[in-house]
Amino acid sequence: MRIECPHCGERDLREFTYRGHALALSRPSEGASAEEWDDFLHNRDNPAGATQDLWRHDPCGAWLVAERSTTTHQVRATRAVRGGEA
Amino acid sequence: MRYSGFRVFREGLRRNSGWQPLWRDPEPKPAYDIVIIGGGGHGLATAYYLASEHGLTNIAVLEKGYLGGGNVGRNTTIVRANYLLPGNSEFYSHSLKLWEGLEGALNFNVMHSQRGVLNLFHSDGQRDAAVRRGNAMINQGDDAILLDREGVREKVPFLDFDNHRFPVYGGLFHPRGGTARHDAVAWGFARGADMRGVDLIQNCEVTGIDIEGGLVRGVQTTRGAIRAGKVGIVVAGRSSQVAAMAGLRLPIESHVLQAFVTEGLKPCLDHVVTFGMGHFYISQSDKGGLVFGGDLDFYASYAARGNLPMAEHVMEAGMSLMPMIGQARVLRSWGGIMDMSPDGSPIIDRTPVEGLYLNCGWCYGGFKAVPGSGFAFAHLLAQDRPHETAARYRLDRFRTGSGLMDEEGTGSQHNLH
Ligand SMILES: Cc1cc2nc3c(=O)[nH]c(=O)nc-3n(C[C@H](O)[C@H](O)[C@H](O)COP(=O)(O)OP(=O)(O)OC[C@H]3O[C@@H](n4cnc5c(N)ncnc54)[C@H](O)[C@@H]3O)c2cc1C
Ligand SMILES: [Zn+2]
Numbered sequence: 001m002r003i004e005c006p007h008c009g010e011r012d013l014r015e016f017t018y019r020g021h022a023l024a025l026s027r028p029s030e031g032a033s034a035e036e037w038d039d040f041l042h043n044r045d046n047p048a049g050a051t052q053d054l055w056r057h058d059p060c061g062a063w064l065v066a067e068r069s070t071t072t073h074q075v076r077a078t079r080a081v082r083g084g085e086a
Numbered sequence: 087m088r089y090s091g092f093r094v095f096r097e098g099l100r101r102n103s104g105w106q107p108l109w110r111d112p113e114p115k116p117a118y119d120i121v122i123i124g125g126g127g128h129g130l131a132t133a134y135y136l137a138s139e140h141g142l143t144n145i146a147v148l149e150k151g152y153l154g155g156g157n158v159g160r161n162t163t164i165v166r167a168n169y170l171l172p173g174n175s176e177f178y179s180h181s182l183k184l185w186e187g188l189e190g191a192l193n194f195n196v197m198h199s200q201r202g203v204l205n206l207f208h209s210d211g212q213r214d215a216a217v218r219r220g221n222a223m224i225n226q227g228d229d230a231i232l233l234d235r236e237g238v239r240e241k242v243p244f245l246d247f248d249n250h251r252f253p254v255y256g257g258l259f260h261p262r263g264g265t266a267r268h269d270a271v272a273w274g275f276a277r278g279a280d281m282r283g284v285d286l287i288q289n290c291e292v293t294g295i296d297i298e299g300g301l302v303r304g305v306q307t308t309r310g311a312i313r314a315g316k317v318g319i320v321v322a323g324r325s326s327q328v329a330a331m332a333g334l335r336l337p338i339e340s341h342v343l344q345a346f347v348t349e350g351l352k353p354c355l356d357h358v359v360t361f362g363m364g365h366f367y368i369s370q371s372d373k374g375g376l377v378f379g380g381d382l383d384f385y386a387s388y389a390a391r392g393n394l395p396m397a398e399h400v401m402e403a404g405m406s407l408m409p410m411i412g413q414a415r416v417l418r419s420w421g422g423i424m425d426m427s428p429d430g431s432p433i434i435d436r437t438p439v440e441g442l443y444l445n446c447g448w449c450y451g452g453f454k455a456v457p458g459s460g461f462a463f464a465h466l467l468a469q470d471r472p473h474e475t476a477a478r479y480r481l482d483r484f485r486t487g488s489g490l491m492d493e494e495g496t497g498s499q500h501n502l503h
Contacts, residue, residue: 001385001393014395018385020339020501035485041499042337042428042484046326048388070340070388 001073003066005057006080015058021045022052022065025085054081089193108273109153109280114287117313118146120467121305123292123328124321125149127158127268127453128445130275130286131460132320132467137282138191139461140468145284146314148307150291154272157322158453160390160422162345162377164358164369165454166203166263167228170219173478173491174431175226180475181458182228182262188457194274196266197372203263203358204233204241206407208252212362216258223260231259242359244410252363252406263358265369271456295331295442302332302441318443318467323388323423325446332439336446337428337484339500341382342421343450344392346400348414350374364403368411376414378404382424382450384501392421424450428484430503431491434462434472435481443467444481449503 001013021044028036051070055078056063063081068074087093087106097104120136122129125147136142149155167182169175185198207216213232220230235247238257247254280286287309294306295317304313321328323340351374360367368378380400383392397419404411427433427447432455434445445463448455462476472479483489484498496502 012395013393018501021386038485039335043335044326044337044339044500045330045335046339046386048324048327048340051386053386070386073387073389073393 001075003055003057003064003075004078005060005062006064006078007060007062008057011057017056017058019054019056019063022054024054025065025081089195108277109286112285112287114146114148114290114307114309114312115285117304118285119144119314120316120318121145121312121314122147122318122320123305124156124319124324125153125276125286125288126156126320126322127154127272127275127456128322128448128459128463129318129320130272130279131456132318132445132463133279133284133286134275134282135461135464136468137279137284139464142468143283145279146312147279147284147286148290148292148305148312149286149288150308152288153276153286154269157422157424158272158456159269160345160420161268161453162367162369162379163265163268163453164203164263164367165198165266166260166358167226167454168203168205168219168223168230168258168260168263170222170493171491173489174493175222177458177462177475177479178454179226179228180461181455184457184461185266185454186262188274192274192278194270194277196270196274198264198266199372200262200264201357201369203260203360204238205258205260205360205362206238207255207257208363209255213255216256220258229261231261233257233259241357242355244354245407246409249406252361265358265371267372268453271453275456275460292328292331295328297332297439297442300440302439316441316443316467318445318463320445320463322425322446322448322452325425325444329437329444332437332442334437334439336444338446339386339426340388341384341424341426342387342389342392343379343382343424344396344400344419344421345377345379346397346419347371347375347377347417348411349417351376351414359407361403361407364406366400366403366407368404368408375417376411382426383421388423390421390423424448426500426503428500429490429492429498430494432459432479433481434459434466434476434479436466437481
């Protein structure tokens, strides 16, 4: 698996740390209910096919969202996480 | 057909003309009392125990591929009862006892071999942790022996005892742990269920779950609709997709775990050895291949194959622990789809849909659980209350935070186990 870092170009999987589904970017707000937190922390769509997940490119420190297939491991596109998104 | 030494002798004289298929290949009936989705180890064991323990036989197991084609035929076959936490301890202890009587009960050779599992430790702190785990195992009624460095050397003299980073200090030995032949476990349970009247239906993918007024009515499949009084979902890595057919969103992420096997060698490794610090474990199959593996690849995947970085890591860990492994050639590698739960422990429970039951979250450790899980899930399906050994495997423990079973103490979150 090779992943394109928006800053450094296409790099080997070894340079990246996986941080799970990109829903980590949509944290519930402070006053959210226990149910919302439970859903956010534990429950997953867990798609077989197209997914969006969150990776860190360790050498440069950038966080990125990858559009990736969980059935073929193909990474179709990546984008840097924007400020304020997380 | 019952198997025996006499039968082998007789068939030998009759040019092996009398052997029969292990199970029938029936057409699905329009309706069953209970439909089990998934013909892996857990689904087949559930059907077997429903028939043998509860006398329920109007049952179908629906399998989208062939029996045993999932993780039950892809794992590294380690069977053990060396868990630490209440909940897991009693469950795996019970499962191991079922293993010990399994071949007699099934009249089938599953090649269960209690060759002992040896968990190595490499520091004083790890020794303390091993003592604590060993005491938990003994309190549960299972066996554990603390070995010092020389004790380990007697069993596996070829380890690199003086590795600079992880010198071997000793090991926790679990004599009743070991391995079994994975395919034979699937086949044995399948045959046992079929003999008692259960319909095993292959090439039958469940595509929908019929629910009316909050009550399960049956399933839609690639071989037509099948009505059912109760439905059990036992599909391991595919749990999220099948549960979604009933509108459920599960606390499960599917990940890939790889394994490797070398060419066949003469017997050289008598036990299962685990090297936790290198995320590496190894045993030798009865065919002679060294079977070994490591950690998850650590990204969501349904590909049933992994990537090279983890393969490389596993090889490096193997070389650090057991330099002699470098002389063997790797024959094959493969992967399986693991149903990872947030705390690393399984779920055997009812669902919010009446009549729909769920068995999942086995992570990378569900092979040893096959008999115990089938037994407990059959009990839940038949009696509508959990079996005492699996009463803590609740679906709502993540929401309530009560009764989490995080063996590794890393936190109840995805991507940590
Ligand atoms: C490489 C590797 C090593 C492992 N090592 C060990 C080990 O040493 N010890 C241990 O205890 N555990 C180990 N495990 C874990 C163990 O294999 C699994 O936890 C266990 O096999 C899962 O349960 P199962 O056998 O029922 O799953 P499976 O055999 O995967 O059964 C699920 C079945 O459901 C079917 N299915 C899915 N969707 C549908 C549908 N829509 N309709 C009909 N059928 C469907 C699938 O085709 C499949 O046959 C390992 C796993 C892997 C991959
Ligand atoms: Zn970068």
